[in-house]
Amino acid sequence: MPGKLSRAWTIGLAALLVSVACASTDGRRSGLCGEVPAISQELSRITGLSWKHQVPCDFISKDQVTQFLKKRVREVASPEEVRAEELTLKKFGLVPPNFDLAGSTVDLLTEQAAAFYDYNKKRLFITESTSEDNQEPVLAHELSHALADQNFNLAKYIKHGQKNDDGSTARLAVMEGQATWMMSEYMARREGQTLKGNPGLAATMAGLGESGGSQYPVFDNSPLYLRRSLIFPYTKGMTFQNAVIDRDGEWGFAEVFEKAPVSTQQIIHPEAYFAKLKPSQPDLPEPHLARGYKPLVGGTLGELEHAILLEQYGSKELAREIAPHWRGSTFGLLENKKAGRVVLLYAVEWDDEASARRYFTAYRNILAKKWKKMTVEAETGESVSGTGDDGHFELRRKGAVVTSIEGLEAGLH
Secondary structure (H helix, E strand, C coil), rough: CCCCCCCCHHHHHHHCCCCCCCCCCCHHHHHHHHHHHHHHHHHHHCCCCCCCCCCCEEEECCHHHHHHHHHHHHHHCCCHHHHHHHHHHHHHHHCCCCHHHHHHHHHHHHHHHHHEECCCCCEEEEECCCHHHHHHHHHHHHHHHHHHHHHHCCHHHHHHHCCHHHHHHHHHHHHHHHHHHHHHHHHHHHHCCCCCCHHHHHHHHHHHCCCCCCCCHHHHHHHHHHHHHHHHHHHHHHHHHHHHHHHCCHHHHHHHHCCCCCHHHHHHHHHHHCCCCCCCCCCCCCCCCCCCEEEEEEEEEHHHHHHHHHHHHHCHHHHHHHHHHHHEEEEEEEECCCEEEEEEEEEEEEECCCHHHHHHHHHHHHHHHHEEEEEEEEEEEEEEEECCEEEEEEEEEEEEEEEEEEECCCCCC
């Protein structure tokens, strides 16, 4: 199932997967689903993990997927929570000002859905629109989820990571990355090959998920943030799992669940996972605000989000050069409903001052590009202040930390 598309509530939407009762009336159920025992056996041989019980299999229609997702949005998040996540993405400029997060998320997940494993009801479903060529691979993928669930309890695994946005994304990358690796290894063995000790083949298999293709118009027309967030758990999650298996062998299948990665940085750079490198938590800037402001939402932005931001408003090269130097980041939104204002507080720490300087310059350009109009009132090598579309802003750098306050009322800075 697709990964994280916004903050906490969409992680929950993606991770809960489908729990729809449905029945197939044609012969596909007995045909494809009849392959479950043989595929399950092979996955057990690949991982050394044991099955506790068989997994029921059935088909589901795209319409049923859509209806379920709409219902699930209402169940996992209140309208205020959805609004808060949408505002966060808009304040950072990751989605357009008129973007409908809930509706776009449902459309995107429906389009991408090929199969689902429901770890609440312990059943898997394959969408009726999945082509015959793809049915066996996606069945292997979902059975990989079922095998992990029976050994490590996926519901608890996701729940334990919900206190940290970036950590939740990392856990989702473990789930989807491992299932993608197991599916790829299953298909490779059918051709007399293996991903183990073959990083070139593993990279090629992981790269297959990078392309959207004209058959996915919703995906192709979605903001960069949604597209990158969707494929990250599969592609980077797979190369992460491959690195762990290459280093630690069969233990690597259990290791990533028992010693969960804590950031997307650890997924992108497995050496950071092996070194147990934990993110820092830089202090947010303290604005001078009028009465009436209350916390709306807060969280973390990981290396993944910073790479997306730098690519969206700069270039892939800029993202590759700066994002790996990320050390930690926090953000918070404060709202004054009576005044109709939302203030963004943001802090990000880098591993050296040189990287912080580069990001300070890059973020200044991001501000200029995400707003229709930006007026600079004062500027030095370490600070910029002025006005943008949503009010006064203050961008600063001190040492390796860059901070920004955006959306202040005039005269209160």
